[in-house]
Amino acid sequence: MTDDDAGIASGVQRAADQLGGSTGITTYVGVGFAPALHGTDPFLTSSLLAIAGLAAAGLVAWRISMPAEVMEEALG
8 A cells, every 4th residue: 555545545444444343333232122023033123223233323323424515415
């Protein structure tokens, strides 16, 4: 890697760290809540809860990262 690409590589690594952490947390929360939801497959329940958590985190990240002008245009 060259010195010119060091900033990009650092950003990619940081994003991967954040994504891995949020995925782990949502998976643990899903597995923790799976027994509370009776009558369903715990693996399916934990997967759906993890996906819902990742989607919520993605929406929050999208909302934070958008400049105000772009957000006003997107929302109308």
